[in-house]
Amino acid sequence: MTDVEIFPQGAVVGFRPLSEAAKEWFTENMASSDYQWLGPVLYVESRFADELTAGLAEAGLTWRRITP
Numbered sequence: 001m002t003d004v005e006i007f008p009q010g011a012v013v014g015f016r017p018l019s020e021a022a023k024e025w026f027t028e029n030m031a032s033s034d035y036q037w038l039g040p041v042l043y044v045e046s047r048f049a050d051e052l053t054a055g056l057a058e059a060g061l062t063w064r065r066i067t068p
Contacts, residue, residue: 003022
């Protein structure tokens with residue numbers, strides 16, 4: 001099972017945590033007000049996406065990219 005879905009949207013990238021492990025990771029690591037949650041999806045500026053996916057990989061979480 002995939003832990004996170006990633007939605008590239010040009011200037012921003014959406015991350016939707018799916019598994020409980022991913023939801024916990026986002027709660028612990030993404031509590032900053034610099035990011036915007038819209039419903040179940042966290043949006044970050046594209047320049048932060050690589051760093052975020054590296055953190056997911058370091059935590060052993062998997063993801064898949066969803067293209068529009």
